[in-house]
Amino acid sequence: MRTAVIIPAFxxxxxxxGVLAGLARQNPDHDIVVxxxxxxxxxxxxxxxxxATCLRLPFNLGIGGALRxxxxxAVEQGYDRAYQFDADGQHDASQVEALLAGLDDADMVIGSRxxxxxxxxxxxxxxxxxxLLRRLVRLICGQAFTDTSSGFRAFQRPVLxxxxxxxxxxxxxxxxxxxxxxxxxxxxxxxPVVMHDRAGGRASNRSLxxxxxxxxxxxxxxxxxxxxxxxxxS
Amino acid sequence: MTGQTHALLAGLTVVAVAVIVRLVRRQVLKAxxxxxxxxxxxxxxxxxxxxxxxxxxxxxxxxxxxxxxxMLLAIGFLMLLAMHFSYELSRMEKRIRALAExxxxxxxxxxxxxxxxx
Numbered sequence: 001m002r003t004a005v006i007i008p009a010f011x012x013x014x015x016x017x018g019v020l021a022g023l024a025r026q027n028p029d030h031d032i033v034v035x036x037x038x039x040x041x042x043x044x045x046x047x048x049x050x051x052a053t054c055l056r057l058p059f060n061l062g063i064g065g066a067l068r069x070x071x072x073x074a075v076e077q078g079y080d081r082a083y084q085f086d087a088d089g090q091h092d093a094s095q096v097e098a099l100l101a102g103l104d105d106a107d108m109v110i111g112s113r114x115x116x117x118x119x120x121x122x123x124x125x126x127x128x129x130x131x132l133l134r135r136l137v138r139l140i141c142g143q144a145f146t147d148t149s150s151g152f153r154a155f156q157r158p159v160l161x162x163x164x165x166x167x168x169x170x171x172x173x174x175x176x177x178x179x180x181x182x183x184x185x186x187x188x189x190x191x192p193v194v195m196h197d198r199a200g201g202r203a204s205n206r207s208l209x210x211x212x213x214x215x216x217x218x219x220x221x222x223x224x225x226x227x228x229x230x231x232x233x234s
Numbered sequence: 235m236t237g238q239t240h241a242l243l244a245g246l247t248v249v250a251v252a253v254i255v256r257l258v259r260r261q262v263l264k265a266x267x268x269x270x271x272x273x274x275x276x277x278x279x280x281x282x283x284x285x286x287x288x289x290x291x292x293x294x295x296x297x298x299x300x301x302x303x304x305m306l307l308a309i310g311f312l313m314l315l316a317m318h319f320s321y322e323l324s325r326m327e328k329r330i331r332a333l334a335e336x337x338x339x340x341x342x343x344x345x346x347x348x349x350x351x352x
Contacts, residue, residue, distance in 0.1 A: 035338075053343040057334050069335045076339075169331060 003100070004079040005032045006070035007052075008063050009087035013041040016087050020050040023085065026093040033073055034087070037066040043087075063151075064173035072164040075157070083154035091152045095193040099154045107186035108159045110145065110178070111152035115192035125207070129214050133175055136221055141182040145190055148175045152193055159186055171213045176220060240285055247282040251275040274311075 005023055009016060016034070023032060034047035038060035047054040055069060067084065074082040081103060085091050095111060102109035130149060138144045151174060155163065159181055168176035181188050254275040258268050281288050281304070292300035 055338045055343060056341055057338045059334060061331055061334055065331055065334070069338055072335065073339065 001081065002079045003027075003030045004070075004074040004077070004082040005030050006067065006074065006082050006084050007032065007034045007047075007087050008037055008066035008070065008084070009034050009039065009043050009047070010037040010060060010063075010066070011039045011041045011043060012087035013039070013043045013046045015089045016043060016046050017050055019085070019087055019089055019091075019093075020047065020052055022093040023096075024051070027096055030096075031079070033070055035066040035070045035073075037061055037063070062169065062171060064167055064169035064171075067173070068163065068167035068169065071155075071160050071167060075160050075164045079157070079160070081154065081156050082160055084151055086151050090195050090197070092194060092196060095152070095195075098191055098193060099152065102189055102191040103154050103156055105187075106189040107156045108178075108181050108188045109154040110147060110150050110188065110190045111154075111193035111195075112145075112147035112150055112190040113193065113195050114146040115190055126210070129210070133214075133217070136218065137175060137179065140179055140221060141188075143182070143188075145178065145188075147190065148178060150174065152195070162186075170216065171209075172217050175217060179221060240282075243285075244282045247278045250278055 005027075007016075007019070012019075020032060020034075023030065032047075032050075032052035034043070034052045034054045036044045036047065036054055036056045038057050044054045044056050055073060057066065057069065061069075070084075071082070081100070083096065083099060085093075085096075091111075099109055099111050133148055134145060137148050149172065153174070162181070162184060163177065166180070167173065168180065170176070178188060254271045257263055258272060263271065288304055289300045292303040295303065297303050
């Protein structure tokens with residue numbers, strides 16, 4: 001079984017070496033693919049120095065665009081499964097095994113911070129927004145998820161094939177992706193994982209931007225996701 | 235309409251048509267926009283040279299204040315145009331994204347030779 005690790009990275013040269021070393025130590029047989037999303041620091045150089053494959057986008061597409069390229073690469077290179085891992089040190093390589101074990105009876109697995117044993121603190125307004133999203137997602141999917149914004153996720157090949165073509169490209173794409181996968185009839189489940197605070201980079205939580213994307217996401221979800229998704233469901 | 239406002243409108247129309255003709259002659263517009271703007275120029279020229287035309291049309295439609303008709307048509311047209319541009323922009327953005335992905339794949343995993351522009 002060939003497994004790819006997809007790491008979208010935008011100006012993460014500082015945190016990346018530690019992340020890659022941790023992954024290589026835990027799972028030496030997984031192939032690491034760093035998608036350099038138009039970085040202006042040495043992200044690509046650092047990634048290649050660590051022995052990872054690095055795909056370089058000519059300019060910044062945002063997390064969704066970078067991920068879609070990673071999925072596409074994984075599909076084209078014939079990988080059986082892949083998982084997404086953050087470049088900023090938020091995710092722990094020791095949790096990968098538990099995440100991948102979830103794929104035994106699911107097409108897509110989400111590593112949830114909130115099913116875990118330890119506490120993970122988020123801001124109040126952010127927490128409220130995430131709570132509202134959770135409820136909406138449960139309504140649409142008919143299934144409860146505790147951590148819809150998690151970027152620690154694993155995918156079987158059929159899901160990769162879907163996401164390689166139509167992965168949502170806007171910010172907070174993980175919620176849209178989750179709904180898309182469920183609508184297409186894939187089984188999605190969560191497993192509890194532990195995450196760190198960020199080692200480098202900047203959390204994207206400027207409130208105005210967040211508020212805009214929150215409203216946009218609500219509209220997109222209520223309107224039935226993508227029109228393609230609606231057609232497939234009907 | 236007084237003689238002064240008519241002169242003003244005629245002047246503005248001449249300028250607008252001149253800009254349109256210049257753009258078309260330099261062939262910087264796509265064919266469909268050339269047709270679109272030439273039509274707009276023609277409509278403007280006709281309404282400016284036959285000022286009673288709009289007034290009579292407004293009367294027939296029961297519009298008491300005649301310039302409202304012009305405003306209505308202009309705003310409607312501009313709204314449609316703005317929507318069309320939103321559509322075109324969205325489509326272009328999608329294509330540019332796909333191209334960027336293609337570029338990254340074509341560069342391949344080993345390419346070192348260029349940094350991303352700021």
